[in-house]
Amino acid sequence: MIRVQQEDFxxxxxxxxxxxxxxxxxxxxxxxxxxRDIAGGEKIDSMELEHYPGMxxxxxxxxxxEAKDRWPLEDTLIIHRYxxxxxxxxxxxxxxxxxxxxxxxxxxxxxxxxxKTKAPFWKKEGTGDGAQWxxxxxxxxxxxxxxxxxEN
Amino acid sequence: MIRVQQEDFxxxxxxxxxxxxxxxxxxxxxxxxxxRDIAGGEKIDSMELEHYPGMxxxxxxxxxxEAKDRWPLEDTLIIHRYxxxxxxxxxxxxxxxxxxxxxxxxxxxxxxxxxKTKAPFWKKEGTGDGAQWxxxxxxxxxxxxxxxxxEN
Amino acid sequence: MKLMYFAWVRxxxxxxxxxxxxxxxxxxxxxxxxxxxxRGDNYFAAFxxxxxxxxxxxxxxxxxxHPLVDTDEVAIFPPITGG
Amino acid sequence: MKLMYFAWVRxxxxxxxxxxxxxxxxxxxxxxxxxxxxRGDNYFAAFxxxxxxxxxxxxxxxxxxHPLVDTDEVAIFPPITGG
Numbered sequence: 001m002i003r004v005q006q007e008d009f010x011x012x013x014x015x016x017x018x019x020x021x022x023x024x025x026x027x028x029x030x031x032x033x034x035x036r037d038i039a040g041g042e043k044i045d046s047m048e049l050e051h052y053p054g055m056x057x058x059x060x061x062x063x064x065x066e067a068k069d070r071w072p073l074e075d076t077l078i079i080h081r082y083x084x085x086x087x088x089x090x091x092x093x094x095x096x097x098x099x100x101x102x103x104x105x106x107x108x109x110x111x112x113x114x115x116k117t118k119a120p121f122w123k124k125e126g127t128g129d130g131a132q133w134x135x136x137x138x139x140x141x142x143x144x145x146x147x148x149x150x151e152n
Numbered sequence: 153m154i155r156v157q158q159e160d161f162x163x164x165x166x167x168x169x170x171x172x173x174x175x176x177x178x179x180x181x182x183x184x185x186x187x188r189d190i191a192g193g194e195k196i197d198s199m200e201l202e203h204y205p206g207m208x209x210x211x212x213x214x215x216x217x218e219a220k221d222r223w224p225l226e227d228t229l230i231i232h233r234y235x236x237x238x239x240x241x242x243x244x245x246x247x248x249x250x251x252x253x254x255x256x257x258x259x260x261x262x263x264x265x266x267x268k269t270k271a272p273f274w275k276k277e278g279t280g281d282g283a284q285w286x287x288x289x290x291x292x293x294x295x296x297x298x299x300x301x302x303e304n
Numbered sequence: 305m306k307l308m309y310f311a312w313v314r315x316x317x318x319x320x321x322x323x324x325x326x327x328x329x330x331x332x333x334x335x336x337x338x339x340x341x342x343r344g345d346n347y348f349a350a351f352x353x354x355x356x357x358x359x360x361x362x363x364x365x366x367x368x369x370h371p372l373v374d375t376d377e378v379a380i381f382p383p384i385t386g387g
Numbered sequence: 388m389k390l391m392y393f394a395w396v397r398x399x400x401x402x403x404x405x406x407x408x409x410x411x412x413x414x415x416x417x418x419x420x421x422x423x424x425x426r427g428d429n430y431f432a433a434f435x436x437x438x439x440x441x442x443x444x445x446x447x448x449x450x451x452x453h454p455l456v457d458t459d460e461v462a463i464f465p466p467i468t469g470g
Contacts, residue, residue, distance in 0.1 A: 012164010015184065023189035023239040029260075030182050032167065033387055036251065037175035050311055051386070052379055055363040080386065087175040092387050099188065102295070105261050108181075112253060112387055120360065120379070121386025122311035133312045136383030143254070185470055202394055203469070204462055207446040232469065244470050264470055272443065272462070273469025274394035285395045288466030 001076070002060040004051065006083040011093050018075045018097050025074045027101035029108035031094045037087035039125055039134070046126035047085040051119075056080070059119045067096065067111050071103040078111060080119065110147050117144040153228070154212040156203065158235040163245050170227045170249050177226045179253035181260035183246045189239035191277055191286070198278035199237040203271075208232070211271045219248065219263050223255040230263060232271065262299050269296040305336075305374055309350070310381035313357055316350040326374040333359045334368040336378060350380075358383055388419075388457055392433070393464035396440055399433040409457040416442045417451040419461060433463075441466055 003009075011032055019025045035047050060078050067076055077095040085091065094115070096107035123134040155161075163184055171177045187199050212230050219228055229247040237243065246267070248259035275286040308321045330336045337359075341351040351357060359366050360379040372378065391404045413419045420442070424434040434440060442449050443462040455461065 010164055011167055012162055015163055019184075019186060019240070021240070023187075025186055026188045027186070028184045030184075031253065031257070032171075032180045032182075033253065034171060034177055034179070035175075036178045049386070052308070052310055052360070052363075052381070055360055055379065058363045088171070088173070101183065101185065101264060105183070105257070109257050116387035117384060118365070119386050120310065120381065120384055122382060123385045124311070133382065134385040136385050140387075201469070204391070204393055204443070204446075204464070207443055207462065210446045268470035269467060270448070271469050272393065272464065272467055274465060275468045276394070285465065286468040288468050292470075 002057060002064055002078045002080075004053075004056050004060070004080050004082065006081060008081070008090060009079050009093055011090070014077060014079065014093060015095055018077055018095055022074055022097070024099055025097045026099045027104040028095060028097045029101070029104035030096075031092075031108055031112050032090055033092040033112070035085050035087050035089045035091060042125075042127050044087055044125050044127060046131075047087075047089075048124040048126070048131070049082045049085060049091065049121055050124070051080075051082045051121045055120050060115065063111060063114045063118060066114070067107045070110070071096070071098065071107040072100075073098050073103060073107055076107065076111065078115065080115070080121065082121065113140070113143040113147060116140045154209065154216055154230045154232075156205075156208050156212070156232050156234065158233060160233070160242060161231050161245055163242070166229060166231065166245060167247055170229055170247055174226055174249070176251055177249045178251045179256040180247060180249045181253070181256040182248075183244075183260055183264050184242055185244040185264070187237050187239050187241045187243060194277075194279050196239055196277050196279060198283075199239075199241075200276040200278070200283070201234045201237060201243065201273055202276070203232075203234045203273045207272050212267065215263060215266045215270060218266070219259045222262070223248070223250065223259040224252075225250050225255060225259055228259065228263065230267065232267070232273065234273065265292070265295040265299060268292045305330075305372065306377040307340075308377065308379040310379065312382055313350045313380050317346050326372065326376075330372060332368065332372055333361070333366055333370045333378070336372060337368075337380070340380075356383075357381065388413075388455065389460040390423075391460065391462040393462065395465055396433045396463050400429050409455065409459075413455060415451065415455055416444070416449055416453045416461070419455060420451075420463070423463075439466075440464065 074097045079093040094111045098104040226249045231245040246263045248256045250256040
C-alpha cells in the first residue's frame with residue numbers, strides 16, 4: 001500500500017497492521033527517514049516538502065509493484081509526507097514483510113533507494129539565512145543504479 | 153541498548169524512543185522477526201525459545217558494540233524474547249539509527265545476522281506430531297560470514 | 305499543453321502552472337524547453353543551465369526526445385530530493 | 388567445573404546443569420566432551436555425533452582446544468537458532 005499525506009504517521013501501528021493475522025511473515029524490515037537539524041554543516045530550522053500530486057502516487061505504486069515482482073514479499077507499505085516539517089519529524093516510512101529476512105531487507109532498501117530518485121518530491125530547508133532547495137545527491141543516484149545492475 | 157525478556161514489546165514505542173530528541177538521526181532501520189506458522193512444510197502450533205541467561209546478554213552487548221565500532225550510529229537497540237511463543241508473535245527487534253540511511257541499513261542487517269549465529273538461543277517448534285528442535289541453517293552462517301569478509 | 309513547474313523552477317518562473325497551445329516548433333521535450341527559455345527573463349532564469357531540469361510527461365519521467373502533443377501534461381522540475 | 392546443558396543436549400542428558408570436579412584427563416573442551424561421552428547412555432546420546440555440539444566457556448564461545456580449569460563454567464549446546 002502507498003500513502004501520500006501531510007499528517008504524521010505512527011510507525012508501530014503501521015508495521016503491526018502489516019503483520020496482523022498474516023502468520024506467513026517471518027521478518028519485517030522497515031525504514032523511517034527523519035528531518036535532521038544539520039545539513040551541510042548548517043543548522044536547519046524547518047523543512048518544506050513539495051510534491052507533484054498524481055505523479056507521486058503513480059511512481060510510488062510503480063516502485064512498490066517492482067519490489068513485489070523482484071522479491072517474495074507478503075506485504076509492503078510506503079508512506080511519504082509532504083508540507084511543512086521540523087527537525088525530528090518523520091518524513092517517510094517504508095516497510096517490507098517476507099517469510100525470510102533477506103528478502104525483507106533487500107526489498108526495503110530497494111524501495112527507499114528507488115523512491116529517492118523516482119518519486120517527485122523536493123525539499124526546501126529553512127535556516128537562519130533563509131531557505132534553500134536541497135540539491136540532489138550523486139550517492140542517491142548510485143544507490144538506485146545498484147539495483148538496476150542487479151537486474152541483469 | 154539490549155534487552156532479553158519474556159514479555160512482548162511495542163516496536164513503535166521502542167523505535168520512537170531511539171529517535172526522540174535526537175535530531176542528528178536521519179534514518180532508522182529496524183527489523184522484527186516473527187514466529188511463522190509453517191516451517192519446512194509443517195504447520196507450527198507453538199514455539200519455545202530457550203536461552204543461556206548471562207551469556208545471552210554478554211553476546212548481545214558485544215554484537216552491539218561491534219556494530220557501533222563499524223558504523224557511525226546514533227543509537228542501536230536489540231530486544232530478544234524467550235519462553236513460550238505462538239505463530240504471529242514477535243521474537244526479536246533490532247534497530248539502528250544513523251545520520252544516513254546506508255549505515256542504518258547495514259548495521260541493522262549486521263546485528264540480526266550476527267545475533268543469529270552468536271547469541272545463545274534455541275527454538276523448539278511444536279507441531280501436531282510433538283515438538284522438534286529447529287536445526288541451524290547454513291545460510292545463517294553464510295550471512296554472518298559475509299560481514300567477517302567485509303572487515304578485511 | 306498543460307505545463308507544471310515545481311520547486312525552484314516554479315519559484316523562478318513565478319507561478320505553478322499554465323496552459324499554452326502547443327507551438328508547431330515544439331515537437332518534443334527538448335524543443336519545449338528551448339521554446340520556453342525565450343519567453344522571458346523568468347523562464348530564462350529557470351532553463352538557462354542546460355541539462356539541469358527534469359521532465360515528466362503525463363506523470364511519467366521522460367527524456368529530452370520524448371514527443372509531445374497538445375493534450376499532454378508536462379511537468380518541469382529540478383532533480384528529485386525526497387525520501 | 389559447572390557444566391550447563393541446553394536444548395536437545397539438556398533433554399538427552401536429562402538435566403540442565405551439574406557441578407563436577409575436573410578430572411585430570413580433562414584439559415580442554417575436546418577432552419571434556421570425550422570424558423562426558425563415557426559417563427552413561429544419556430551422555431553418549433548427547434555427544435555421540437562428533438562436531439555437532441558447541442561449547443562456551445565462562446559465557447564465551449570456545450573452540451575444542453580451549454583449555455579448562457576447575458573453576459570454569461562450561462556450557463554445551465546445539466548450534467544456535469535464535470533471531
